[in-house]
Amino acid sequence: MKLNIAVLAGDGIGPEVSDQAIKALNAIALEFDHKFSFNYAKVGGAAIDDCGDPFPQKTLELCKTSDAILFGAIGDPKYDNAEIRPEQGLLKMRKELGLFANIRPVKAFDSLLDKSPLKTHLIKDVDISIYRELTGGIYFGKKEVSQDGNYASDLCEYSKKEIERVAHLAFKAAKARRQKVTLIDKANVLETSRLWRRTVTELSKAYPEVKLEYLYVDNAAMQMILNPKQFDVILTENMFGDIISDEASVIGGSIGLIPSASIGDKYALFEPIHGSYPEANGKGIANPIAAILSAAMLLEHFGLFDEAEIINYAVEKSLKLGITTPDLGIKHEEISTSKVGDFIADFI
């Protein structure tokens, strides 16, 4: 298979970890005789420094003419009080590419069970897939500040269509998994949540084999820790998904392990969820596994399941052998971001 992949490495540890994902993809290409070509463009703080725009037109063009996008991370404290911030580029990119579904798998790796803050019996065999709506809700509604700066507002809005398209993806995924969808909302308070409940309940009739459950977001924040094994597929709106998926990331013991896919009708982007982690920049301590597993999600997206499987297997091997960065606290010796990437690529 031939794939043109846009690489938007971004800020902080983004470039370091993206490099390791590319190593893994190159190893797969060699092994399976695929042709993957990589084209680079700037995003986030790197793009602001370059041209004043965190998601410039030429980056958008490259994304639109590529088969898939490999994304690193964005954000840098130096823009904290700036008018133009890296995050604006991320949101603009999601919106302009129509990436309406963000998918985050949460698993507990057997070899890392003791790294989790949660007790082992609670997390062994956890396997959750979170479907977060990514281009609607309070992230994109109208924002206002009064002239005197003493009042501000953010509008949370949803349409039935926006809910349906991500819900279909979640139900299809559940069908192929353990046949359960948990809708997380705050339907006892929010009108938008009641729209989510009505819409998803109606749509669920088209998937009679899938069980639909409802959970208020406050209760969900507890259940995720008390009994994460109860979850199969989680479906939720943008802001609740942001919070609940980051919370869920603690299960595996490190946020440095969780990949994600952001999918739309036309484009697809793959990204570690960890962010730019500026404190680690250039130290070689960033965990590349989330980026490498994001590359595996990219392969799955194109039906290359065997290839993805091999990456997943190589990652498990590196964890088992303790070939890991310091965040996992398995220090036989000092193992750098790039050494972990080399091991995984060699293994492939």
Added chain:
Amino acid sequence: MKLNIAVLAGDGIGPEVSDQAIKALNAIALEFDHKFSFNYAKVGGAAIDDCGDPFPQKTLELCKTSDAILFGAIGDPKYDNAEIRPEQGLLKMRKELGLFANIRPVKAFDSLLDKSPLKTHLIKDVDISIYRELTGGIYFGKKEVSQDGNYASDLCEYSKKEIERVAHLAFKAAKARRQKVTLIDKANVLETSRLWRRTVTELSKAYPEVKLEYLYVDNAAMQMILNPKQFDVILTENMFGDIISDEASVIGGSIGLIPSASIGDKYALFEPIHGSYPEANGKGIANPIAAILSAAMLLEHFGLFDEAEIINYAVEKSLKLGITTPDLGIKHEEISTSKVGDFIADFI
């Protein structure tokens, strides 16, 4: 001291647990020669059944003419799809009584460390006080549904004044504690969060001894599990406070242990955070400790610190001796809600 206390026991396990709080207060009154009188009014589902309004005028009147309010819980699945729901009464009550600050202490009791889903070394000595804004934000902004029902919106709004009054309470509390306030927001996305940051940063200058830290809500949801000991006082807006405080409740091993105070300029209400738990209704298995500790917060509110201390001590004793309801899983024998209440009252 003479106190007129309004009892709004509400639905589900609300009445059962409120009764135990009253037992404890009566024991304190006897011991310290105070005069506490209790007057009852309906709220939530119980009030809807009675008169069609989840927060009727006569309940409001009683609250306004009382020194403090003891609240049980509201909610019942039978109203799930009803036009008038119990939760509306709760929100109306908070708004009409101006209860703008909700305070939830999160502690890990030494005798319960092994009941927590988190590993012991992470939670030992955790002592957090959460200040949640309770009468603003997306809970109370304008809600809309389109005529065809295919679009809905909720407006999140805040004014500087609303932020300042709860922030002052949080900073005063921090001054008397470990001198740290963590503001939880989503300032990289929301205009209201940026107003919170600006306002709180400015106000913090009046408390030079208190350290102010900022945390995005998604990161906070992780940090609460990875390292809860980093927190002293948490300050946050209504919806984030709902989620983060419920999440934090897992630290202690049972949501049945966490009391709360809802404070305004004129009125004060004390309430276990656990909700109506309809499945447990009438079974005598509801944990009364959150309600009893809420009574202790009531006493503290009126400066009765010795009295509150004795309740806290009695609760710790009951936990140490395993005189607890089944949620804590320390079953020497079957111990009911009312037996736990009796033990604590007798001990006092």
